[in-house]
Each structure stands twice: as structure tokens, then as C-alpha cells.
Amino acid sequence: MKRNYKIYQMSFLETKENYKELNKDEYDRRFHKAVCLRITHSPWKPCLRLLTTILYSNRDAFLGLADCEVEIETIDNDVERFKLNKLKPFYEKRDKYIDNIDDFWKVVLSQNTDFANYIRASDFKYVDNITKVVVKWLIWDENSNADINVRDFSITFHFKGIEHDFPEQSITKVFKMTKMQSNKDFDDDDEAGEDNETIGVEEVLTSEPVDIEWPQSYESINPSLIEDKRSPQGKKNYRQGMKSFFGWFKWTGKKPGKEFPHGEDLASLLCDDIYPYCVKYYTEAQRDLEDEYSDSEDDNSDEEPLDLPKPEGEDEDGESDKLASKKRRV
Amino acid sequence: MKRNYKIYQMSFLETKENYKELNKDEYDRRFHKAVCLRITHSPWKPCLRLLTTILYSNRDAFLGLADCEVEIETIDNDVERFKLNKLKPFYEKRDKYIDNIDDFWKVVLSQNTDFANYIRASDFKYVDNITKVVVKWLIWDENSNADINVRDFSITFHFKGIEHDFPEQSITKVFKMTKMQSNKDFDDDDEAGEDNETIGVEEVLTSEPVDIEWPQSYESINPSLIEDKRSPQGKKNYRQGMKSFFGWFKWTGKKPGKEFPHGEDLASLLCDDIYPYCVKYYTEAQRDLEDEYSDSEDDNSDEEPLDLPKPEGEDEDGESDKLASKKRRV
Known part of the structure; x- marks a missing residue:
């Protein structure tokens, strides 16, 4: 009964699919049937009273709001389409700079x-x-x-x-x-x-799922290389592989609990x-690097001569590696 | 010096205002000045090295990204304008239904x-x-x-x-x-x-600030009625009034700490x-009301006769009041 109550409530304000199928006559038929069926079930009395009050007294307004819920979805899609079409040339240009x-x-x-x-x-x-x-x-x-x-x-x-x-x-x-x-x-x-x-x-x-070549170092957990997936060790390795970033490429969203977790x-x-x-995110990361540098260098002697920077960026690579790894989950 | 370092970093990727004013010659002039000024300040050496590496080796890419940051703001505004123009007739229609x-x-x-x-x-x-x-x-x-x-x-x-x-x-x-x-x-x-x-x-x-008539029950905390705002009691009442919903109508965003908190x-x-x-939110609240009703009624006798609902909604008013108040912060 609770379920049916929800159906009626959802029909009007949430599930556009439902609403579309319910013309006013059909609504009346179903609603009266629901009332007749449940009229003597006292735990549901207050629900029904509330529901009936809402639906009878403000019915046109609720039907109108249900229409609005359908319409807002169309508007959202139009806005998204407009935005993405604006972003296409922008992202293409930005990606070229990032490549450099x-x-x-x-x-x-x-x-x-x-x-x-x-x-x-x-x-x-x-x-x-x-x-x-x-x-x-x-x-x-x-x-x-x-x-x-x-x-x-x-x-x-x-x-x-x-x-x-x-x-x-x-x-x-x-x-x-x-x-x-x-x-x-x-x-x-x-x-x-x-x-x-x-x-x-x-x-x-x-x-x-898409094919990606796994690292050789992942041989033991690569699902396509695990011969016996039912042995305890096989199962364990299979799960490890599924949880890796490479496992995400196999994710479908149709087998919850059996693939990369939270892939969506x-x-x-x-x-x-x-x-x-x-x-x-890139500039924030640079700022973090700056803070790390200044923290770690503050104690050093003050008048050390400065090597002029090398243009190709090799110099900071090692340090940026080290700092980056601090932020990682372990 | 840290401050200046930030200025240069921000010039390129964050503060569009700054960047707009910096043509390439001006950038070179400022940047070289910064390097010369700080070349012997060892605490800043690693910062400068990082900065110089980034800016020298990828300068055109960073300048391009800075342009992109300006452009994305224009795109965001265009999208917002498009969305709001779509929403105008929608909200007007919806508000009429809500009125009912x-x-x-x-x-x-x-x-x-x-x-x-x-x-x-x-x-x-x-x-x-x-x-x-x-x-x-x-x-x-x-x-x-x-x-x-x-x-x-x-x-x-x-x-x-x-x-x-x-x-x-x-x-x-x-x-x-x-x-x-x-x-x-x-x-x-x-x-x-x-x-x-x-x-x-x-x-x-x-x-x-906009004028709103305060309730008479708020007389003691109504800022415009408090005669001595410097006495301990006067101060306390004034602050109470400023923190009330009515105080929000006086909020300007220009006097932090001295007006309605977090008005923005x-x-x-x-x-x-x-x-x-x-x-x-309205439908979610109705669902909460339903749950409250069913919880509170579950223990009652099972075959109580049901009053047929009244169409005007007076019946549930009192109860909805009571339930709503449970959710409030106290």
C-alpha cells in the first residue's frame, strides 16, 4: 500500500513517464480504486487523507507542476547542448596549449x-x-x-x-x-x-569494456591472464585487477559488485x-609545490649562489615527483 | 617576495585583470626585474627556478591558457544568459501553479x-x-x-x-x-x-538594505527601536535582531561581522x-510527512473507520505544522 501511495505521488510530480500515461480519466479511475481498496486500512488513513486533500483540492496545479517537470528536462537539455557547442572549439584550442x-x-x-x-x-x-x-x-x-x-x-x-x-x-x-x-x-x-x-x-x-594492454608488472592480477579464477588466490588476484585503474576500462555499469567499483x-x-x-587544478598543484619548496628551503643558508634555471624543466622533475607522491592515497 | 611570486603566477593563469595589462614586453621587463631583484635570496631560489622553468620553456602555452581563462568566462556568461532566458517563461508559469x-x-x-x-x-x-x-x-x-x-x-x-x-x-x-x-x-x-x-x-x-516592517513581538531586538545601542543589553538585543531573518533584509555584504552573518x-x-x-523540496517534504504519519499510526487499532477527506485541506494543517516544527533547528 505504501508502494501504491508512492506511485500516485510520483505520478504527479516525479516520474514523467508515469504522468505521461495518466490522462485525467485514468487518474480518476486509479485514484478512486486506491481509495476504495484502502478505505478501511487505518494505518494508511492519514496518508490517504493527506493525499486526497492534496490531489482533490489542488489537482490542476499539481498537474501543471507535473508538466513543468517534463518541460524543465527539455530546457536542461537545450542549455547543455548550447553549452557543449560553445565549449567544443574552446576545448580543442585549450588541449593544444596543454599538449605543449x-x-x-x-x-x-x-x-x-x-x-x-x-x-x-x-x-x-x-x-x-x-x-x-x-x-x-x-x-x-x-x-x-x-x-x-x-x-x-x-x-x-x-x-x-x-x-x-x-x-x-x-x-x-x-x-x-x-x-x-x-x-x-x-x-x-x-x-x-x-x-x-x-x-x-x-x-x-x-x-x-575496451581493450587496454596491461603492464607486465600486473601479470598476476591481469584478469585475462588468470587461469583459475575460482581458486582463493585466483579470486583474490582477479578482484585486485578489477579494482585497478586498468580494471576501470572493463567497467560496464551493468554488473554492480562484480567490476571496478564506482566506475560511473x-x-x-x-x-x-x-x-x-x-x-x-594544475595551478593549484603548482602553488602546493611552491609551498613545499619554501617550507623545505627556509632553514637553509641564506646566501647560496643560484644556478640559473634550465629551460627544459628537467631540474624540477625529480622534486615534483617526490612532492606529488606525498599527496597520494596510500 | 612571496607576494610578488604569487603575482607573477596569478598573472598568467588566474587573474584575468592582471594578465590583460601585461603584454609580452611588459611581462619580460617585470619578470627579469623580479629575477634580478631576488637572485641572491636563497629561500626563494627553488620558487624562482620552478617559475622560470615553467615560464621560459612553455611561455606561449601559458599565455594561451591565460587567454583561455578569459574566454571561458565569456562562454560561462553566454550559457548563463541563454539558460535564464529559457527559464523566464518557465518560472512565470510554474509560479502561477504554485500560487494555487x-x-x-x-x-x-x-x-x-x-x-x-x-x-x-x-x-x-x-x-x-x-x-x-x-x-x-x-x-x-x-x-x-x-x-x-x-x-x-x-x-x-x-x-x-x-x-x-x-x-x-x-x-x-x-x-x-x-x-x-x-x-x-x-x-x-x-x-x-x-x-x-x-x-x-x-x-x-x-x-x-530594504525596509521591512518587523513584528511587534520583536520590539526589543528591532534595531531601529533600540535607543541605546551601546549599553550591554542594547548591544545584545541589537545583535539578536541582526541575526534574525528580518536582519537579513538590512544585509549589505560590505560590513562583515557587523550585520546578518553569511547573508550572501x-x-x-x-x-x-x-x-x-x-x-x-515540496515533494520530499510530503514524503517525510507520509513517513511521520505512518510511524505514528502504525501502533493504532487496525479497523478504525475512515472519515472521508475534506477537500479544502484544513484537516492536515494542524498536523503538518506539528511535523514541520520537528525539523527545525532549535
């Missing part, structure tokens, strides 16, 4: 504590080899059709190689909003009947936060 | 825990009398000029009266982004010289969160 800054992505990713929360500390050996990150929205594709979801996107990583361990490679992973059965928590008791089809659909982020959140972090604000 | 729902704003505001954090618990007696909240962006005004800040807005509250205590009234408070001296924390030591004009300006939200955050909460998502 050594270690830009290494600095951004190694200093980002949110990013570090998703992957294993040992993965940073390979994350530090990422020389390029590019997010593209699928609506930018000239061949994309009109009803593509404005939130679908791809992320491309370019890794430089490590001799005898890890090959240079570029990997693109595509993410799409997909309608899935909802996990919403309805009391599934007495009436799992006629209303089932109107609830329980939500849009979630999903992806297809890592995708959103990269797409909505790290990529758009990468310059901010 | 009794106690809509009372439910939204009394159940919003963020809102409750800004004002005094006793203010809710009057907040519950708010029958209408409308946010309007100043760019919507046909007479607004082109360079008005896209983030400027007004909030209007309509209060119904309480006999012998509080008059019915509509109050509009206008909020504008204003350039103010920055409070950013630079070490202000040896060289407060030539670069002063290029730093320290930031945009903050400000407002003009309350304005932003209303403008960016409560007003846009009021329907969501």
Missing part, C-alpha cells in the same frame, strides 16, 4: 585527491605516464543523430610507454546514459500488479570536474 | 534544513507566513543595459499578516555582483609598491537551490 606543457596531466592527476580515491596507489606509476586526456561529447560527432543523449561522452587517455613493462597506447572509453530497471526501494508486497510497468525505470551511466563516479569526476577545471 | 497550492512555501521553507541553519528558530513563526517567493534575474528587465552582470538577481517575499503583531507585506531585496578589494592573503611586507593596482580585486555579492550564502541558497528546486 610538459607533465601537465601528470601534475593534475597525481595531485587530485578525489581521483586518488578511486584507484590503487600502485596504479600511479602508470597514471604518471598519461600524457593526454581528452573528453569529447558524442553530440559533437557530425554523424550523431538528433536523439542522442546530450550527456553521452568519451574519454581518451594517451599513455607513454615504459620499456619492458608497458606499451605506449591511446585508449578511448565511451559512456552513455541508458535506461535501466530502477533499484528504487518500493515495498513489494500485496500488489505487484498493474502498476509495475509505470515505475522503476531510471537513466544510468553505462559503458562497453570516476567517469563523472573526469568528465564533469577534472577535464573542465584542469587548468585550475 | 496552499502552504507550498511554508512546507518548502520549514522543511529545508539548510535554510534553517541561517536564521533563528523563533523566526519560523514569520517564515511560515511567507505565501510567495519569487526570484527574478535583473537581465530579464527590458530596461536593463547590456553590461549588467548576468548573476544579479532579486528575491521577493510575500508575507501574510498576523493580527496585532505583523502586517501583510511584500519585500523585494536586490543582489548584485560588485567589485571589491580582495581579502586574499598576500604577505604584505617589503614591496607594497608598483604591482598593487594589479591585484586584490574580486567580485562579491552585495545588496542594499542565504541569498545564494534561495536563488540557486531553493527556488529552482522548490518542487523537488
Whole structure:
């Protein structure tokens, strides 16, 4: 009954899908049926009273608000499309400048504590080899059709190689909003009947697995190399591999608990936060480096002669490595 | 010196104002001056080395990124303008529906825990009398000029009266982004010289005080009725009044510590969160009411007859009052 109450409430204000299917006659029919069915169930009396009061006295206003909830989604999509079309040439230009800054992505990713929360500390050996990150929205594709979801996107990583361990490679992973059965928590008791089809659909982020060459040092946890996935050690290694950054490339969003954990959140972090604000993160990281330098040098002798800086940036590499690693999750 | 280091770093990536004034020749002049001045100051050696490395080797890329930071601000403004123009007719329509729902704003505001954090618990007696909240962006005004800040807005509250205590009234408070001296924390030591004009300006939200009639029950804390503001009791009452919801209408954003605390955050909460998502908050509050009802009624006898609901909503008023008050900060 609680479940049905929620259905009626949601029909009017939340689940646009439901509302679309309910014309006024149908609404009346269902609502009166609900009232008749439950009229003698006293635990629900106050709910019903509240509900009936709301629905009867302000019905047109609530129907109007339900329409508004449908309309705002269209507006949100229009705004998103407008924004992304403005950003396309901007990001292309920005990415070219970033290409000319050594270690830009290494600095951004190694200093980002949110990013570090998703992957294993040992993965940073390979994350530090990422020389390029590019997010593209699928609506930018000239061949994309009109009803593509404005939130679908791809992320491309370019890794430089490590001799005898890890090959240079570029990997693109595509993410799409997909309608899935909802996990919403309805009391599934007495009436799992006629209303089932109107609830329980939500849009979630999903992806297809993509092939990425794993480092040789990850041989023991590389899922495609584990021969016996059922032995205790095999299981353990498999799970380790799935939790690594490389495991994320296999993430689909359709097998919760059995793949890279919170893969959708890592995708959103990269797409909505790290990529758009990468310059901010880069400058913040530089400031942190500055503070570290000044802290560590304050005690030194005061009149040491200064080597003139080398233009290619080799000098600070070692130190920036050391500092970056301090910020990582361990 | 640290301060100057920051100026140079900011010139390139953060403070667009600074950067705009620095052509390449000017940059070279200043930068070389900075290097020459500090070349023997060893605590700054590593900073300078880092800075010089970055700036010399990737100078064009950094200048390009600085341009990008200016450009993204224009894009953000264009997107905001596009969005607000789409929302104008939408909000006008939605507000009409909301007008027809009794106690809509009372439910939204009394159940919003963020809102409750800004004002005094006793203010809710009057907040519950708010029958209408409308946010309007100043760019919507046909007479607004082109360079008005896209983030400027007004909030209007309509209060119904309480006999012998509080008059019915509509109050509009206008909020504008204003350039103010920055409070950013630079070490202000040896060289407060030539670069002063290029730093320290930031945009903050400000407002003009507006007249609102205070409740008679607030006579003792109403700032305009306190005769001796310097006596201990006078001071205490004055501060109480300034912290009340009514004190917020006097907030300017220009006298930190001496007016309603965090007035800009309350304005932003209303403008960016409560007003846009009021329907969501209303339905969530209804769901909470439902849960409260079902909790409190579960123990009762099972087959009690049900009064048929009254259409006008008087029935649940008293109970909704009682429940709402549970959520308030005390």
C-alpha cells in the first residue's frame, strides 16, 4: 500500500513517464480504486487523507507542476547542448596549449585527491605516464543523430610507454546514459500488479569494456591472464585487477559488485570536474609545490649562489615527483 | 617576495585583470626585474627556478591558457544568459501553479534544513507566513543595459499578516555582483609598491538594505527601536535582531561581522537551490510527512473507520505544522 501511495505521488510530480500515461480519466479511475481498496486500512488513513486533500483540492496545479517537470528536462537539455557547442572549439584550442606543457596531466592527476580515491596507489606509476586526456561529447560527432543523449561522452587517455613493462597506447572509453530497471526501494508486497510497468525505470551511466594492454608488472592480477579464477588466490588476484585503474576500462555499469567499483563516479569526476577545471587544478598543484619548496628551503643558508634555471624543466622533475607522491592515497 | 611570486603566477593563469595589462614586453621587463631583484635570496631560489622553468620553456602555452581563462568566462556568461532566458517563461508559469497550492512555501521553507541553519528558530513563526517567493534575474528587465552582470538577481517575499503583531507585506531585496578589494592573503611586507593596482580585486555579492516592517513581538531586538545601542543589553538585543531573518533584509555584504552573518550564502541558497528546486523540496517534504504519519499510526487499532477527506485541506494543517516544527533547528 505504501508502494501504491508512492506511485500516485510520483505520478504527479516525479516520474514523467508515469504522468505521461495518466490522462485525467485514468487518474480518476486509479485514484478512486486506491481509495476504495484502502478505505478501511487505518494505518494508511492519514496518508490517504493527506493525499486526497492534496490531489482533490489542488489537482490542476499539481498537474501543471507535473508538466513543468517534463518541460524543465527539455530546457536542461537545450542549455547543455548550447553549452557543449560553445565549449567544443574552446576545448580543442585549450588541449593544444596543454599538449605543449610538459607533465601537465601528470601534475593534475597525481595531485587530485578525489581521483586518488578511486584507484590503487600502485596504479600511479602508470597514471604518471598519461600524457593526454581528452573528453569529447558524442553530440559533437557530425554523424550523431538528433536523439542522442546530450550527456553521452568519451574519454581518451594517451599513455607513454615504459620499456619492458608497458606499451605506449591511446585508449578511448565511451559512456552513455541508458535506461535501466530502477533499484528504487518500493515495498513489494500485496500488489505487484498493474502498476509495475509505470515505475522503476531510471537513466544510468553505462559503458562497453575496451581493450587496454596491461603492464607486465600486473601479470598476476591481469584478469585475462588468470587461469583459475575460482581458486582463493585466483579470486583474490582477479578482484585486485578489477579494482585497478586498468580494471576501470572493463567497467560496464551493468554488473554492480562484480567490476571496478564506482566506475560511473570516476567517469563523472573526469568528465564533469577534472577535464573542465584542469587548468585550475594544475595551478593549484603548482602553488602546493611552491609551498613545499619554501617550507623545505627556509632553514637553509641564506646566501647560496643560484644556478640559473634550465629551460627544459628537467631540474624540477625529480622534486615534483617526490612532492606529488606525498599527496597520494596510500 | 612571496607576494610578488604569487603575482607573477596569478598573472598568467588566474587573474584575468592582471594578465590583460601585461603584454609580452611588459611581462619580460617585470619578470627579469623580479629575477634580478631576488637572485641572491636563497629561500626563494627553488620558487624562482620552478617559475622560470615553467615560464621560459612553455611561455606561449601559458599565455594561451591565460587567454583561455578569459574566454571561458565569456562562454560561462553566454550559457548563463541563454539558460535564464529559457527559464523566464518557465518560472512565470510554474509560479502561477504554485500560487494555487496552499502552504507550498511554508512546507518548502520549514522543511529545508539548510535554510534553517541561517536564521533563528523563533523566526519560523514569520517564515511560515511567507505565501510567495519569487526570484527574478535583473537581465530579464527590458530596461536593463547590456553590461549588467548576468548573476544579479532579486528575491521577493510575500508575507501574510498576523493580527496585532505583523502586517501583510511584500519585500523585494536586490543582489548584485560588485567589485571589491580582495581579502586574499598576500604577505604584505617589503614591496607594497608598483604591482598593487594589479591585484586584490574580486567580485562579491552585495545588496542594499530594504525596509521591512518587523513584528511587534520583536520590539526589543528591532534595531531601529533600540535607543541605546551601546549599553550591554542594547548591544545584545541589537545583535539578536541582526541575526534574525528580518536582519537579513538590512544585509549589505560590505560590513562583515557587523550585520546578518553569511547573508550572501542565504541569498545564494534561495536563488540557486531553493527556488529552482522548490518542487523537488515540496515533494520530499510530503514524503517525510507520509513517513511521520505512518510511524505514528502504525501502533493504532487496525479497523478504525475512515472519515472521508475534506477537500479544502484544513484537516492536515494542524498536523503538518506539528511535523514541520520537528525539523527545525532549535
